[in-house]
Amino acid sequence: MARELRCKDPIVEVRGLYVNFYTYAGVVKAIEDVSFCIERGETYCLVGETGCGKSVTSRALTRLIRPPGRIERGEIIYYPEPGKPVDIMKLSEEELNRIRGNEIAYIFQDPGAALDPLYVIGYQVSETMLVHGKIRKLKEGIGRAVELLRRTLIPDPESRVKAYPHELSGGMRQRSVISIGLANKPKLLIADEPTTALDATVQAQVMELLRRLKREEGLTLLLITHNMGLVAEMCDRVAVMYAGHIVEEAPVVELFRRPMHPYTRALLRAVPDPTRKIEKLESIPGTVPNLVNPPPGCRFHPRCPHAMPVCSQRRPPYTRVSESHYVACWLYPEKA
Numbered sequence: 256m257a258r259e260l261r262c263k264d265p266i267v268e269v270r271g272l273y274v275n276f277y278t279y280a281g282v283v284k285a286i287e288d289v290s291f292c293i294e295r296g297e298t299y300c301l302v303g304e305t306g307c308g309k310s311v312t313s314r315a316l317t318r319l320i321r322p323p324g325r326i327e328r329g330e331i332i333y334y335p336e337p338g339k340p341v342d343i344m345k346l347s348e349e350e351l352n353r354i355r356g357n358e359i360a361y362i363f364q365d366p367g368a369a370l371d372p373l374y375v376i377g378y379q380v381s382e383t384m385l386v387h388g389k390i391r392k393l394k395e396g397i398g399r400a401v402e403l404l405r406r407t408l409i410p411d412p413e414s415r416v417k418a419y420p421h422e423l424s425g426g427m428r429q430r431s432v433i434s435i436g437l438a439n440k441p442k443l444l445i446a447d448e449p450t451t452a453l454d455a456t457v458q459a460q461v462m463e464l465l466r467r468l469k470r471e472e473g474l475t476l477l478l479i480t481h482n483m484g485l486v487a488e489m490c491d492r493v494a495v496m497y498a499g500h501i502v503e504e505a506p507v508v509e510l511f512r513r514p515m516h517p518y519t520r521a522l523l524r525a526v527p528d529p530t531r532k533i534e535k536l537e538s539i540p541g542t543v544p545n546l547v548n549p550p551p552g553c554r555f556h557p558r559c560p561h562a563m564p565v566c567s568q569r570r571p572p573y574t575r576v577s578e579s580h581y582v583a584c585w586l587y588p589e590k591a
């Protein structure tokens with residue numbers, strides 16, 4: 256039932272993705288039939304409450320799902336260049352390692368965990384380049400590291416390359432992580448809540464930086480966030496996820512102007528504290544369901560104020576409500 260994808264020049268296409276986690280408590284059906292494409296050069300956003308599958312989806316793009324997790328099925332096609340598909344599901348680990356951290360790079364939320372406390376920043380930036388054969392000796396990388404730190408607006412980069420992570424502020428550490436992410440000039444940068452741990456001012460600076468890098472380097476950005484303000488500011492298109500499924504996708508202006516799915520509407524009403532994760536939506540009772548036994552049909556139906564009998568029986572198909580606006584909800588049956 257994978258929906259038709261309509262990117263003109265996709266950098267990534269995902270079709271019918273399913274990811275399970277095999278835990279002692281049972282099989283967690285974390286991702287269910289997720290399909291989307293990312294247009295080369297755009298900023299594509301995944302939003303939704305905590306546990307709805309944003310991180311798992313983004314990690315699956317390079318098969319970065321560790322046991323007990325497993326990609327059950329789905330198609331993941333990466334286009335390093337237009338018209339040159341690479342089937343991610345068919346690559347060997349070795350081939351994947353050449354792409355990960357290189358052409359497709361990640362910036363994770365916690366800069367503490369991404370940096371090694373034992374090594375100076377310059378070393379860590381150079382090492383990423385060395386691993387991917389961009390330089391032959393670590394030393395060669397130091398000059399480039401200084402340049403990258405300068406580009407991520409780290410003041411006095413010549414001395415900061417010699418600093419250990421603990422000698423830097425949280426904002427500087429996250430900029431260093433971004434430098435590492437950018438070291439190999441990725442085509443696709445996946446930023447998973449990159450500013451959640453930072454205060455509002457630094458968060459704004461880091462976002463401005465990402466925007467500038469996107470402009471200057473022609474980067475494609477997949478941004479994961481729970482912050483609707485950031486979505487409005489940064490994104491071209493948005494996918495709203497609920498309990499492992501994309502329930503709505505639209506260009507950002509369209510999503511804010513005409514949210515269709517009851518869950519999207521609730522998200523937009525929630526206006527959460529931007530410094531915190533969306534743990535709970537005040538306007539909608541209940542919480543994200545246990546995904547060992549997800550509700551049948553539409554996974555949102557137990558919390559939906561508009562639930563009808565069909566909602567608990569069958570999963571709603573996607574309805575195309577306008578040019579590039581899709582919603583999976585029985586309130587909007589496909590026009591015959």
Ligand SMILES: Nc1ncnc2c1ncn2[C@@H]1O[C@H](COP(=O)(O)OP(=O)(O)OP(=O)(O)O)[C@@H](O)[C@H]1O
Pocket residue numbers: 276278283285303304305306307308309310311312322323324481532546
């Ligand atoms: N290692 C794991 N073992 C078991 N279940 C997992 C594991 N990792 C993720 N999951 C499950 O997969 C689902 C999706 O998790 P994911 O981390 O993608 O959510 P998220 O949308 O990124 O949330 P957050 O906003 O908190 O980062 C959750 O139900 C979670 O419990």
Ligand code: NI
Pocket residue numbers: 309310311447
């Ligand atoms: Ni996450």
